[in-house]
Amino acid sequence: xxADLPRFWLAVRCAWMxxxxxxxxxxxxxxxxxxxxxxxxxxxxxxxxxxxRVQVPxxxxxxxxxxxNLTEIVFALGNENHLAGDTDYCDYPAEAAQxxxxxxxxxxxxxxxxxxxxxxxxxxxxxxxRETVDALDHIGLPVFVTDPHSIEGxxxxxxxxxxxxxxxxxxxxxxxxxxxxxxGLDRRLAGDAQRRVLFVVWTDPLISVGRTSFIADAVRRxxxxxxxxxKTEWPHVSMEEMVRLQPEFLIFxxxxxxxxxxxxxxxxxxxxxxxxxxxQHGKIVILSDAINRPAPRMVDAIExxxxxLHPEAFALRTTPSEFGGAGFSLWGLxxxxxxxxxLKPAPPLVAPNTSIEEACLCNR
Amino acid sequence: MQPLTxxxxxxxxGGLSALLLACVVLALKLGAVPISVTDLILxxxxxxxxxxxxxxxxxxxxVFDLRLPRILLGIMVGAALSVSGASFQAxxxxxxxxxxxxxxxxxxxxxxxxxLIIAPGFALITPLGAFIGAIATIAGVYFLGRREGQxxxxxxxxxxxxxxxxxxxxxxxLMTTLTGRDLRGMxxxxxxxxxxxxxxxxxxxxxxxxxxxxGAIYSTSADLNLLxxxxxxxxxxxxxxxxxxxxxxxSASLLTALAVSASGxxxxxxxxxxxxxxxxxxxxxxxxxxxxALCGAIAIVLADTLARTIVPPxxxxxxxxxxxxxxxxFIYLLRRGLR
Amino acid sequence: xSTHETxxxxxxxxxxxxxxxxxxxxxxxxxxxxxxxxAQAVPTFTLGATSFQAREREIVAILGPNASGKSTxxxxxxxxxxxxxxxxxxxxxxxxxxxxxxRAQLIAVVHQESxxxxxSLAGDFVLQGRFPYGRALRFANRQDIEIARNALAQxxxxxxxxRNIGELSGGEKQRVILARALAQQPRLILLDEPTLHLxxxxxxxxxxxxxxxxxxxRYTVVVVTHELGLAAEFAxxxxxxxxxxxxxVGTPAVxxxxxLLEQVFDxxxxxxxxxxxxxxxxxxxxxxxxxx
Numbered sequence: 003x004x005a006d007l008p009r010f011w012l013a014v015r016c017a018w019m020x021x022x023x024x025x026x027x028x029x030x031x032x033x034x035x036x037x038x039x040x041x042x043x044x045x046x047x048x049x050x051x052x053x054x055r056v057q058v059p060x061x062x063x064x065x066x067x068x069x070x071n072l073t074e075i076v077f078a079l080g081n082e083n084h085l086a087g088d089t090d091y092c093d094y095p096a097e098a099a100q101x102x103x104x105x106x107x108x109x110x111x112x113x114x115x116x117x118x119x120x121x122x123x124x125x126x127x128x129x130x131x132r133e134t135v136d137a138l139d140h141i142g143l144p145v146f147v148t149d150p151h152s153i154e155g156x157x158x159x160x161x162x163x164x165x166x167x168x169x170x171x172x173x174x175x176x177x178x179x180x181x182x183x184x185x186g187l188d189r190r191l192a193g194d195a196q197r198r199v200l201f202v203v204w205t206d207p208l209i210s211v212g213r214t215s216f217i218a219d220a221v222r223r224x225x226x227x228x229x230x231x232x233k234t235e236w237p238h239v240s241m242e243e244m245v246r247l248q249p250e251f252l253i254f255x256x257x258x259x260x261x262x263x264x265x266x267x268x269x270x271x272x273x274x275x276x277x278x279x280x281x282q283h284g285k286i287v288i289l290s291d292a293i294n295r296p297a298p299r300m301v302d303a304i305e306x307x308x309x310x311l312h313p314e315a316f317a318l319r320t321t322p323s324e325f326g327g328a329g330f331s332l333w334g335l336x337x338x339x340x341x342x343x344x345l346k347p348a349p350p351l352v353a354p355n356t357s358i359e360e361a362c363l364c365n366r
Numbered sequence: 367m368q369p370l371t372x373x374x375x376x377x378x379x380g381g382l383s384a385l386l387l388a389c390v391v392l393a394l395k396l397g398a399v400p401i402s403v404t405d406l407i408l409x410x411x412x413x414x415x416x417x418x419x420x421x422x423x424x425x426x427x428x429v430f431d432l433r434l435p436r437i438l439l440g441i442m443v444g445a446a447l448s449v450s451g452a453s454f455q456a457x458x459x460x461x462x463x464x465x466x467x468x469x470x471x472x473x474x475x476x477x478x479x480x481x482l483i484i485a486p487g488f489a490l491i492t493p494l495g496a497f498i499g500a501i502a503t504i505a506g507v508y509f510l511g512r513r514e515g516q517x518x519x520x521x522x523x524x525x526x527x528x529x530x531x532x533x534x535x536x537x538x539x540l541m542t543t544l545t546g547r548d549l550r551g552m553x554x555x556x557x558x559x560x561x562x563x564x565x566x567x568x569x570x571x572x573x574x575x576x577x578x579x580x581g582a583i584y585s586t587s588a589d590l591n592l593l594x595x596x597x598x599x600x601x602x603x604x605x606x607x608x609x610x611x612x613x614x615x616x617s618a619s620l621l622t623a624l625a626v627s628a629s630g631x632x633x634x635x636x637x638x639x640x641x642x643x644x645x646x647x648x649x650x651x652x653x654x655x656x657x658x659a660l661c662g663a664i665a666i667v668l669a670d671t672l673a674r675t676i677v678p679p680x681x682x683x684x685x686x687x688x689x690x691x692x693x694x695x696f697i698y699l700l701r702r703g704l705r
Numbered sequence: 706x707s708t709h710e711t712x713x714x715x716x717x718x719x720x721x722x723x724x725x726x727x728x729x730x731x732x733x734x735x736x737x738x739x740x741x742x743x744a745q746a747v748p749t750f751t752l753g754a755t756s757f758q759a760r761e762r763e764i765v766a767i768l769g770p771n772a773s774g775k776s777t778x779x780x781x782x783x784x785x786x787x788x789x790x791x792x793x794x795x796x797x798x799x800x801x802x803x804x805x806x807x808r809a810q811l812i813a814v815v816h817q818e819s820x821x822x823x824x825s826l827a828g829d830f831v832l833q834g835r836f837p838y839g840r841a842l843r844f845a846n847r848q849d850i851e852i853a854r855n856a857l858a859q860x861x862x863x864x865x866x867x868r869n870i871g872e873l874s875g876g877e878k879q880r881v882i883l884a885r886a887l888a889q890q891p892r893l894i895l896l897d898e899p900t901l902h903l904x905x906x907x908x909x910x911x912x913x914x915x916x917x918x919x920x921x922x923r924y925t926v927v928v929v930t931h932e933l934g935l936a937a938e939f940a941x942x943x944x945x946x947x948x949x950x951x952x953x954v955g956t957p958a959v960x961x962x963x964x965l966l967e968q969v970f971d972x973x974x975x976x977x978x979x980x981x982x983x984x985x986x987x988x989x990x991x992x993x994x995x996x997x
Contacts, residue, residue: 090680104679108554109561111679113397113428131554133492133562140563141431238542369832369845461823588843592833594823599816602783603889604809604837649823652844 048166051149051159052127058144061168062122066115068134069107072124072148073098074297075160079172087118094292094299112137122146122166126296152219153304156296157181180301184223187308190315191225197311199226200249200280203236205269210239216296224307225315226251241274251311252280255303257291287311370650378653382660386441389664393437393671394429401429436560440670440684441663442576443560443629444639446621448662451636452643452654453583453618456590457611458519464637465622468511468526471631472533473503474623475556479540482552492555493568493627500623503529508615516608517615558632558685560670568628575624580659582617586610587651594649632685634692635662635669641699730925731759731893735791736781752777754791755951757944759893762919764912764926766940768933768960770970774949775929779897782927784808795893809837813886815879815896827873827881828866831857834888856887859922860914876907883911887918894918896928900935908932912939933970933986937961945969957984 045057064086067073073092076085082097089107092098102118105111107129115123120143125135127149138145146166148159157177164173201217203209210230211217218228229247230239256262266286269275280286287310292299309316395401406429447465454463465471477499481491510525511517541552555562564572589610592600597607625632639662640654647657666684669691673682734756739748752774759765767775780786781793784800793800795811803811813834834856835849845853857863860880870878879899886894896915900908912928912935919926930936936943936957943960945953947969953960961984963976973989 106680109681109683111674111681112432112561113674114679116428116432137432137561137563234542369829369850372844375844588836588839592836595830595833596816599814601785601805602809602812602814602816603833604806606805644823649825650829 048146048162050145050147050166051162052147054145054147056144056146056166058146058166059121059168062166064118064120064122065167066104066118066120066123067092068104068110068123068125069129070094070098071129071295071297072126072163073101074295074299075163076124076167078176078298079160079164079167079169081167081169081172084167086120087115110134112141116141116143124148124163124166126150150216150296151214152216153184153223153300154219156216156300159296160298176298180298183301183305187223187305191308191312194225194312194315196222196225196227197251198229198247198249199251199253199311200229200244200247201253201255203255207238208241208244209236211235212237216300217293220293220300220304221253221307224304225312226253226307245274245277248279250280251285251287252278253287253289253307255289255291255293262288370648370653375653375656378647379656379660382657382664386660386664386667389667389671390437390441393440393667394433396671396675397428397433401425435563436670437667439564439628440560440666442572443625443632444635444662444664444666445580445659446576446625446662447632447636448639448643448658448665449580449583449655450618450621450625452640452651452658453590453614454636455640456594456651457517457614457618458523459594460519460523461641462637463523464633465618465625466530466631466633466636468507468522468619469503469529469533470500470619470622471626472530472537473506474500474626475552475631476533476537476540477502478555478627479537479552483540492562493564496627497623500619500626503533504616504619504623517611522615554683555630556685557683558630558688559683560629560666561681561683562629564628572624572628575620579617579621579624580655582613583621584652584655586613587655590614590651591649630683630685632666632688634688634696635665638692638695638699639665642695645699645702727760727762729758729760730796731765731782731927732792732794733757733778733782734794736778736788736793737790738777738781738786738788740777750774750777751949752781753950755944755946756791757942757951757954759925759927759942761923761925763941764916764919764928764939765942765944766936767927767929767944767946768931768936769946770931772948773946773969775931775946776897777949778944778946779814779895779927779929782893783812783814783895806837809889811891812893812895813889813891815882815886815894815899817898817901824869824871826866827862827868827870828853828857830870830881831866831884831888834885837889852890853884853888856884857881859887859918860884875902876904876910879903879907879911883914891924893925893927896926898929898931900930900932908935915939933961933966933974937984937986958982961986 045059048056048058050056062084065076065081065084066087067076067085068089070089070092073085073088074094076082077095077098085098085101087102087104088098089110090103090105091107092101092103102114104114104118108131110130112134115138123138123143123145125145125147127147130147135145135147146163148162150156150159157180160180161170161173161177164170164176199221201211201221203211211221211228212230212232212234213228214233215235221228229244229249230237254262254266266281270281275281287307289303289307290299293303293307391403391406394406395403409429450465451463454465454467455461457463458467474496478492478496480499481495485491507522507525507529508517510528511522513521589600589605592603592605593607593610601607622636640658643654643657643661647653665688669687670684673684673687676682676687735754736756737752737754739751741748750772755778757765767778769775777786781788782800784793784803787799787801795803800808800812831853832845832849835845835852838849854863854866857866860883862877862880862884865873865877865881870881873881879902894915899911903911915926915928916939918924928936928940940957943953943955943957944951945960945965952969953965958978961976963974966976966986967974975987975989977985977987979985
């Protein structure tokens, strides 16, 4: 039986701790040597849209995209053969869903990303977490982060991504095309008064877009003006305020074929909503959900919105343009996939009607 | 059961350490990218003798740059939370106490949100802000929890709950001003998440803090056994109750602060692991402290491995895993009689 | 006669009187104390100057109704508080000046039953009494285990060693707590209202055991109680307190005066002297009538 042996036991514990420390040191050393891996062949140094310096190869052989809009841009640039992987939520175009997946946008699996051996990883500030970017940086993978806040910003992102991937020519061509269409739209709408609109991101609670978001910019380009003027990106607005302001149009965005009309009919009976003139007169626009993603398809959506807001400017055309994946949404009732498409502007990761308090306090 | 002897203590710790090592090897093996065990052991050997460069790069990146640091962080966090939980259960003489009962995690969350708002450009702001917030909470609750110059369990508990509620209210308010991305990141972190890499400086602070904290608490473990029978009784047996309570309070809070800064608030571990260890090994704190540390490490490593592999390639936050596994275990223990 | 009386009479037959020439162990000399919220405030409670002496092998009862200052006196004796005036000495040393460890080796305190939060075996519980003799992380050695076993035997509880404390009856738990006190190998044993949760049989058993221990192992025992009958039967000395004042100190026969007791306990009482010279107290339900 042991007696007074505190020192002996202390020594044992120190030994145990020392082992842990040793492992740490080894890992630190291993970490040093693996960072040297980031000597990418014949690289250039670029500055991404959040000001980070990134070493990219001359031509990106393998690219991983961490956000659906970035995947769309890669496809739009015609560079999909070099797309080595994307996220679970990248669903446009259809081929994007066939690419190897690395997980979600908020929590992509770092091991999967590494195992795809990318030369370049694309991320965007509004969707991906800084921690993910830092982690990839830490192991020496070049990450190019975009941060568009306007339509022009989105087009600039297209050019930057093109430059990072080494396909400047396609990027320039695409950018010119998009700018051209927008200029054409501006001309067509010149002289028409801006329509006052409310862009509804979510109904319970009522969330709209702030004036610094790219959706607000899209609305502006389409000849509308959001009645919500605040700087907060996704402001919660009060129903009474909307009844007081009485926007001329209500805009919803949706992804799936479904029962949007049924949903809106249901909304029509609710207090507050039924007091909106736009609801009563049926001045409701259902856009394709491309409006939520800063990608080239957004311009399609802008055109669609412009047609709805200013039909007289387009009087010569009678056929509606492609909806491109538009449909009807089920507010929060759609399966996870759909909900996530709306995830960018919509409340994240917490079900609607969960209070933030529950999210905070539910540590157990 | 015989009275605790040194031999029994060493055997138990040795056995649990071996189990921990096995779990670590298992965790290194499993993941989105499969690794074989024999290769792993050979590679560990190669690294140990310094021939790290012979390994294929991606493989080394995955195992040693991504998995191993995460596993080590998990070990530290598990040990810190379990020891902290066991200590608070003794300090407050309450079997429902856990590392967060005195408001440390709310303070840390508030600290990290404030840091995000004030200095969003700075890379490592979240853990630093969390740590500062936690320390401030520890000091605040200490002053709230004093009565007649020494820490009183009930007052301490009340002070902690008040602080936690107050900070949560402020957090709710502030979260409306955060942008969507930061909000998502914050919610992730609040659930408990091991995927954020910890900077080298923070690792050292964590290691030193862990050793110091567990060591300090362990030095009072015999006193804690007596303290559990009552403060008056312990005083009359020669325990310096004021000093012991202060040491345990500061050390346990420090351990919680470190764990929460690195990984957010992982729940259930600090509450349940000490009870599970008590069921198996008895309530003697001289064994409970090290056994809880080791079992907590094992639990977190296993939970994190499960979180990484259950829905590939998505990674769940480890806090979600501990909650899902923890709730049924909690119910079982309750029915058995939380002792 | 009531059951109570039967028991007491039976116990009386076995008593012994301590001799007067044994060493004084506990010396309380004009010790007083006052509880004050702040140094300038009016004291909320005061214990007036109290004096008594306790020798080896003596049982001293500190007697009084609630809020009479018994707990304060107890804390003065254990050295938890220092007297405002006067002295409290154990074998010549001031108890309040002793360090915690030494104090624990000299004085053992048995408190009222406190709820046990976590289960432990009775044997481990008794072993805790050896804490004052070891270093910080000490594990029990053979000697400690021997002493603990003896302590349990002394209280007649060897069979309880492997049982869980939470499952014991009140009397058994009290025995285990006493065993822990004995394991401290103290010179002075203090008991604070030990009979509160016990039935009459267990009460008598406890006090008998205390008397036996005091005789055999030369302990000094101080019992704080408000049980008149038990104090009369078992104490060698009684210290009578009321409202923080020490009214009388002496043998039970001296202290148990009818008018004094009636005034202190505010109840109609009769006092008789029993065959062994010990007073017996009877309660009168109405004036002039006996209920026995």
